[in-house]
């Protein structure tokens with residue numbers, strides 16, 4: 359399987375690391391034979407149809423140069439779009455920064471990949487949040503696979519769990535803590551009695567929150583994940599504008615203290631129930647399995663037959679999220695193999 363990697367940041371590097379670490383095992387187990395033939399970032403690309411060496415690229419980066427400075431295979435200035443169009447490959451792995459205004463540059467990368475007959479794996483929520491129904495249709499129209507399991511739960515297989523493990527059941531509703539940053543802030547406030555501002559500053563110092571934290575604290579990140587869950591698991595056709603969203607800016611220490619008197623706490627809960635998709639601070643009992651601390655994520659699927667099923671795990675991290683990319687690549691590999699057999 360020839361792969362074009364677009365974006366070589368935290369997740370992109372995780373992808374090259376995990377592919378080289380798990381390569382031998384997976385080749386033996388399922389005949390998976392990945393080869394990264396191009397990596398594009400904002401400065402240009404490196405391209406080698408025989409496969410690239412991540413160690414060499416890492417050394418170039420560590421010396422402070424862009425990967426396109428590689429003397430053998432570097433192509434300074436070439437755009438990711440040109441790479442996707444011109445390099446022969448089966449799959450594009452798209453891991454550029456999220457943008458919920460217009461979803462670029464990921465939207466153009468993904469649609470270009472579809473139109474040139476390439477399957478896509480992405481961890482970027484932007485295009486899905488703004489245009490998931492249209493993108494899944496476009497993938498089908500072009501007869502390619504589109505996978506995005508790293509967009510919800512990082513490495514924790516929340517989408518797969520619901521789609522595959524609960525396939526025989528009917529999912530009636532979904533509720534979850536889908537954003538680790540806000541969960542860290544609310545946990546700090548309730549357990550250590552620090553103000554919202556102080557908890558936010560701590561989260562920024564620890565690298566859990568961006569300097570511009572609105573995406574997390576105003577609930578946009580959780581709302582993007584609600585959109586993905588609603589479309590992929592519950593067959594809704596919604597986008598970000600359909601989610602009724604409230605962040606955690608107005609959660610006070612007093613509100614948390616009042617909740618504690620009722621053996622409860624406040625969590626930023628994303629939910630899909632009937633036709634309603636919401637993100638809002640919600641009081642939940644301390645005994646509820648969803649009530650996880652720190653940066654953990656948790657999601658509960660309420661099903662018709664098997665009752666409530668809750669999945670808990672880390673919601674982010676470069677290597678964790680890269681493991682979701684590998685999971686998606688293996689899924690595509692299995693699907694392609696089945697197609698060949700039929």
Ligand SMILES: NC(=O)c1ccc[n+]([C@@H]2O[C@H](COP(=O)([O-])OP(=O)(O)OC[C@H]3O[C@@H](n4cnc5c(N)ncnc54)[C@H](OP(=O)(O)O)[C@@H]3O)[C@@H](O)[C@H]2O)c1
Pocket residue numbers: 364365366367368369370398399400401438453454455456463481482483508509512673674675676679
């Ligand atoms: N990190 C996580 O734990 C995590 C978890 C789940 C999902 N995600 C999602 O995964 C995606 C990648 O996250 P990340 O943490 O790896 O981000 P990152 O560290 O900021 O890396 C982004 C990469 O994309 C490159 N890039 C920016 N604009 C580009 C363009 N126009 N064309 C080609 N490459 C471009 C950047 O190049 P420069 O460095 O040169 O700017 C960088 O290499 C994001 O959408 C994020 O929301 C991340």
